Amino acid sequence: xxxxxxxxxxxPGGEAITTKLSEFVGWAxxxxxxxxxxxxxxxxxxxxxxxxxxxxxxxxxxERPSFSPRQADLLIVIGTICIKMAPVLKRIYDQMAEPxxxxxxxxxxxxxxxxxTYSVVQGIDTLFPVDVYVPGCPPRPEMLMLAYTKLQEKIQxxxxxxxxx
Amino acid sequence: xxxxxxxxxxxxxxxxxGFAAVALIAAHLLGPKAxxxxxxxxxxxxxxxxxxxxxxxxxxxxLVAVLFVMFDLEVVFMYxxxxxxRSLGVFxxxxxxxxxxxxxxxxxxxxxxxxxxxx
Amino acid sequence: MSGEALKLELLDDLRSQFxxxxxxxxxxxxxxTVCIRRNIHLQIVDWLKSSEKWHFNHFIDIxxxxxxxxxxxxxxxxxxxxxxxxxxxxxxxxxxxxxxxxELPTLTTLFAGASWSEREVFDLMGIRFKGHPRMTRxxxxxxxxxxxxxxxxxxxxxxxxxxxxxxxxxxxxxxPVVGKKTKPDPLDHMMPTTVWEQxxxxxxxxxxxx
Amino acid sequence: MLKQVIDREIARESQIDSRDLxxxxxxxxxxxxxxxxxxxxxxxxxxxxxCEAHIGYCHRSFEKLAEHYSYNQVLTIxxxxxYVSAMANNIGWTLAAEKLLGIEVPKLVQYVRVIMFxxxxxxxxxxxxxxxxxxxxxxxxxxxxxxxRERAYDIIQKMTxxxxxxxxxxxxxxxxxxxxxxxxDIIEWMRPLPKVIKExxxxxxxxxxxxxxxxxxxxxxxxxxxxxxxxxxNLRATGVEYDVRKADPYSSYGDFDFNIxxxxxxxxxxxxxxxxxxxxxxMKIIHQAIENLPDGxxxxxVPEVYLPExxxxxSNMEAMIYHFKIIMHGIRPPVGEVYQAVESPNGELGxxxxxxxxxxxxxxHFRSPCFYFxxxxxxxxxxxxxxxxxxxxxxxxxxxxxLER
Numbered sequence: 001x002x003x004x005x006x007x008x009x010x011x012p013g014g015e016a017i018t019t020k021l022s023e024f025v026g027w028a029x030x031x032x033x034x035x036x037x038x039x040x041x042x043x044x045x046x047x048x049x050x051x052x053x054x055x056x057x058x059x060x061x062x063e064r065p066s067f068s069p070r071q072a073d074l075l076i077v078i079g080t081i082c083i084k085m086a087p088v089l090k091r092i093y094d095q096m097a098e099p100x101x102x103x104x105x106x107x108x109x110x111x112x113x114x115x116x117t118y119s120v121v122q123g124i125d126t127l128f129p130v131d132v133y134v135p136g137c138p139p140r141p142e143m144l145m146l147a148y149t150k151l152q153e154k155i156q157x158x159x160x161x162x163x164x165x
Numbered sequence: 166x167x168x169x170x171x172x173x174x175x176x177x178x179x180x181x182x183g184f185a186a187v188a189l190i191a192a193h194l195l196g197p198k199a200x201x202x203x204x205x206x207x208x209x210x211x212x213x214x215x216x217x218x219x220x221x222x223x224x225x226x227x228l229v230a231v232l233f234v235m236f237d238l239e240v241v242f243m244y245x246x247x248x249x250x251r252s253l254g255v256f257x258x259x260x261x262x263x264x265x266x267x268x269x270x271x272x273x274x275x276x277x278x279x280x281x282x283x284x
Numbered sequence: 285m286s287g288e289a290l291k292l293e294l295l296d297d298l299r300s301q302f303x304x305x306x307x308x309x310x311x312x313x314x315x316x317t318v319c320i321r322r323n324i325h326l327q328i329v330d331w332l333k334s335s336e337k338w339h340f341n342h343f344i345d346i347x348x349x350x351x352x353x354x355x356x357x358x359x360x361x362x363x364x365x366x367x368x369x370x371x372x373x374x375x376x377x378x379x380x381x382x383x384x385x386x387e388l389p390t391l392t393t394l395f396a397g398a399s400w401s402e403r404e405v406f407d408l409m410g411i412r413f414k415g416h417p418r419m420t421r422x423x424x425x426x427x428x429x430x431x432x433x434x435x436x437x438x439x440x441x442x443x444x445x446x447x448x449x450x451x452x453x454x455x456x457x458x459x460p461v462v463g464k465k466t467k468p469d470p471l472d473h474m475m476p477t478t479v480w481e482q483x484x485x486x487x488x489x490x491x492x493x494x
Numbered sequence: 495m496l497k498q499v500i501d502r503e504i505a506r507e508s509q510i511d512s513r514d515l516x517x518x519x520x521x522x523x524x525x526x527x528x529x530x531x532x533x534x535x536x537x538x539x540x541x542x543x544x545c546e547a548h549i550g551y552c553h554r555s556f557e558k559l560a561e562h563y564s565y566n567q568v569l570t571i572x573x574x575x576x577y578v579s580a581m582a583n584n585i586g587w588t589l590a591a592e593k594l595l596g597i598e599v600p601k602l603v604q605y606v607r608v609i610m611f612x613x614x615x616x617x618x619x620x621x622x623x624x625x626x627x628x629x630x631x632x633x634x635x636x637x638x639x640x641x642x643r644e645r646a647y648d649i650i651q652k653m654t655x656x657x658x659x660x661x662x663x664x665x666x667x668x669x670x671x672x673x674x675x676x677x678x679d680i681i682e683w684m685r686p687l688p689k690v691i692k693e694x695x696x697x698x699x700x701x702x703x704x705x706x707x708x709x710x711x712x713x714x715x716x717x718x719x720x721x722x723x724x725x726x727x728n729l730r731a732t733g734v735e736y737d738v739r740k741a742d743p744y745s746s747y748g749d750f751d752f753n754i755x756x757x758x759x760x761x762x763x764x765x766x767x768x769x770x771x772x773x774x775x776x777m778k779i780i781h782q783a784i785e786n787l788p789d790g791x792x793x794x795x796v797p798e799v800y801l802p803e804x805x806x807x808x809s810n811m812e813a814m815i816y817h818f819k820i821i822m823h824g825i826r827p828p829v830g831e832v833y834q835a836v837e838s839p840n841g842e843l844g845x846x847x848x849x850x851x852x853x854x855x856x857x858x859h860f861r862s863p864c865f866y867f868x869x870x871x872x873x874x875x876x877x878x879x880x881x882x883x884x885x886x887x888x889x890x891x892x893x894x895x896x897l898e899r
Contacts, residue, residue, distance in 0.1 A: 045577055049644065052641070079552070080552060082552055083424075085552070091203060091206075094203040094204055117558060119424065209518070211521055211522055312832070313593060313833075341717065343721055343866075344844065344861065349857045349859075350857070365846070396722050396870070397723030422550060432558055439559065439562060
C-alpha cells in the first residue's frame with residue numbers, strides 16, 4: 001500500500017500515515033474476494049488440494065467459495081471448457097455482480113491446453129476478459145496461490161472509477 | 166419506569182436502524198450499476214430455465230414453516246429467562262415451566278394429529 | 285472347463301446356431317470374436333442373452349469403428365462386447381454397416397445399458413439405431429454438425445478456422461451499459477445458444493487486422 | 495380434523511398432472527454435480543417425478559486425439575481420464591498395448607504396477623468417500639482424507655515427477671528405475687492409514703444422520719445393474735461378485751490373496767461401505783507385494799519397442815539403430831484388435847484398440863465405467879427426494895474426464 005508515514009514534527013499530534021483513497025479501498029477489498037470455483041476437469045482436484053488443509057487457501061481470505069454468481073466477486077475457471085459449456089460459462093460471467101475478476105486456472109482454460117480439438121474452446125479469453133492466467137496442467141497449488149497474490153496486487157492498485165469500481 | 170430510562174433502548178434502535186439505512190443507501194449510491202438483460206435473468210445453474218417458480222406447492226411445506234416459527238419463538242423467549250436464571254429464583258423457574266408445559270401440550274397435539282410426519 | 289475350451293465351445297455353439305449369418309468367427313487375443321451379417325444383429329444378441337447355457341447377461345460396451353475406404357461393401361463396423369456372469373467369459377460381436385445410410389436395430393430392448401452407448405455411437409459416428417427411445421446426441425451440443433469420429437472429420441473441427449485468437453465475443457447489444465437501465469431488447473432472447481453459432485459469426489472488420 | 499385436511503390434500507396431489515410439476519435444472523454449474531452433469535428434473539413438491547440427464551459438458555474428444563498419438567503418447571490422455579487415480583489408467587493402457595504387442599514384462603514391473611494400482615485405488619476411494627461426506631455436509635472427514643492423499647502425492651512425485659497427471663510407465667516397462675527408498679516410503683505412508691480410516695468410520699459410518707441420508711437411497715437390484723453394464727464398487731454393492739482382478743487376472747494379480755467386499759441391496763450406503771472396505775483390501779495387497787518385491791530389470795528386453803537408455807546410445811550400434819527406428823518409425827504393432835479390461839477404482843475400465851500396423855492406433859475406444867453408471871441415474875433418482883438425488887450422484891462417483899472422454 002502506498003503509505004508515507006508523517007513524522008511527529010510535521011504533525012504535532014503524533015505519528016500518522018497517509019495514502020490514496022483508492023489504495024485504502026483496494027486494501028480493504030483484496031482480502032475478501034469470494035471465489036466461485038467453476039470446476040470442470042482435472043484442475044478441480046488440484047483446487048481441492050489448494051482448499052484442503054496442507055495448502056490452505058483460507059490464508060488469503062478466500063475461504064468462502066460461493067456456488068452462485070450472485071455472491072461471487074471472482075470467477076475461477078478450473079479445467080477444460082468445451083463448446084457445450086461455453087454458453088453456460090458466458091451466462092455465469094454476465095450474471096456476476098461488478099466488480100468481478102476472472103482467474104483462468106490451468107492450460108485448458110487459458111488456451112485450450114493439449115486439447116486442440118473440435119470440442120474444446122481454445123481459451124476462455126474468447127468468451128470474456130480474463131485477469132490472471134495460471135499456467136500448468138494441472139498447476140501446482142503454489143502456482144494458484146501466486147495467482148491469488150497477483151490478483152490481490154491488481155485489486156489493490158485499481159483506481160476507484162476503474163472497471164465498474 | 167421513568168421516560169429517561171428508555172433512552173438506551175431508543176439509542177440502540179437508532180443505531181440499528183441507522184446502520185441498516187447507511188449500508189443500503191451507500192451500496193445503492195456507490196455501487197456500480199451495470200444492468201443488462203442477461204444479468205437480470207434468473208440464475209438456474211447456468212442454463213435456460215423452464216416454467217416459472219410461482220407454481221402451487223403442497224400444504225406440507227407451509228405446515229412445517231408455521232411449526233418452526235412457533236417453536237423458534239418459544240426458544241427466543243427462553244433466552245432472557247436463561248440469562249438471569251439465578252436472579253429470577255423459584256418464581257422464574259415455575260413461570261417458565263408453565264410456559265413450556267403449555268407449548269408441550271401443543272406439541273403433543275400436533276404429534277397425535279400427525280402433522281409431524283412428512284409423507 | 286478351463287476358460288480357453290469354454291470360449292472355443294462358445295464359438296462352435298454360435299456357428300451351429302447361426303451358420304450362414306456368421307461371416308467369420310475365431311479367437312482374437314483371448315477374446316472370442318464373431319463377425320456377423322447385418323440382419324441377424326438383434327437375433328444373435330437376443331440368443332446369447334436368453335440361452336440358459338451361456339446367459340450373457342452382463343452388458344459391457346457398444347462402439348463403432350470407421351474403416352474408411354478399406355472395404356467396398358461396408359464402411360463402419362459396430363462392435364458389441366458382452367459378458368456372461370455365470371460362465372465368466374466375454375464375447376465380441378462385430379456387425380458391418382454400409383456407408384451411405386448406416387442403420388442398425390437398437391439393443392435397448394435387451395440391455396438398458398445400450399441406450400447411451402448407442403447414442404454416443406450415433407453422436408460420434410453417425411450410425412442411427414432404429415427403435416431407440418431417445419436418438420439424440422449425447423456428447424456434442426445439439427446443433428453440432430457432422431460426426432467427429434469419422435475419419436474424414438478434421439481433428440480441429442470444421443468451423444474453428446474463422447475465429448482469430450483473442451477476439452472477445454462481445455456482441456455489442458449485450459455489453460453492460462454502465463449507469464443507464466436498458467430496455468429489454470427484443471433480440472436479446474436470441475443470445476447465441478452455443479459458441480458454435482458465434483464461431484461462425486463473421487469476424488468484425490478490425491482496421492489492419494492481420 | 496387437521497389430519498383429514500392433510501390426507502385430502504395428499505390424495506388430491508397424487509393425481510397431479512404434469513401442468514403442476516415444478517421444472518428444475520440440477521444443472522451443470524451446481525456444487526453437487528461435480529461441475530459437468532445436468533439433470534432436468536420435474537418435481538412434485540420435493541419428490542422427483544421425472545428426470546432427463548444431459549452430459550457432454552466436458553467432452554474433450556480423447557478418442558479422436560488418440561488416433562494421432564503414438565502408443566506411448568496415449569499415456570498423456572489416459573491420465574486425464576480418471577484424473578483422481580491417474581496411474582490406474584496409465585497402467586491399464588500399458589497393459590493393453592503390451593497385450594497387442596505380445597510383450598511379457600518382468601516380475602518387478604508387474605509388482606510395482608500392482609502396488610501403484612492399489613495405491614491409486616486407495617486415494618481414489620479417499621476422495622470419493624470424502625466427497626460423499628462433503629455432499630452430506632460433513633466437511634471434516636474430507637480434510638482428514640485429503641491430508642493422506644497429499645502424503646501419497648509425495649510418493650507419486652518421487653516416482654513420476656507429477657502430482658496428478660503422471661504419465662506413469664511406458665509400453666514395455668517403467669519409465670525410470672525405482673528410486674531407492676521406494677519400499678520404506680510406501681510402508682511409511684500406509685502406517686497411519688488404518689487409524690485415519692477408523693476415525694472416518696467413527697465420524698460418519700455410524701452417524702445417525704449419515705445413515706438416514708444414505709440408507710435405501712436409489713437401491714439397484716442385481717440383474718438391472720448387470721443389464722446397465724455396472725461394474726466395480728457400484729456393482730459389488732448390489733451383491734454381484736465381479737472383480738476384473740479375480741475374473742481374468744492381469745499383471746500377476748493371481749499371486750496375492752485378497753477378498754472382495756460385497757453389498758446387499760445396492761443403495762448409496764452399500765456403495766459407500768464397499769469403497770471403505772476395499773481400501774483395507776488394497777492395503778493388504780500392497781503389504782504382500784512389498785514383502786516379496788522381486789528385483790530385476792525395470793523394463794522388458796524388447797529393444798524395438800522400449801527406448802534404449804541414453805548412456806548406451808552413443809556407445810553401442812544396435813541401441814542407436816533401435817533408438818532411431820522407434821523415434822522415426824514408431825512402435826508398429828501387428829494388425830489386429832485387442833480388448834484389455836482393468837479393475838479401475840470406479841469399475842471395469844476397458845481399452846478396445848484396433849491397430850492397422852501403423853505407428854498410431856487406428857481406433858481406440860475407452861470403455862469408461864462412469865458412462866454406464868450415469869445413464870442409470872434417470873431411473874435411480876426418480877421417485878426419491880431431491881436430497882436423495884444429490885447423494886446418489888456423489889455415491890456413484892462420476893468423474894468428468896472418464897464420463898465424457
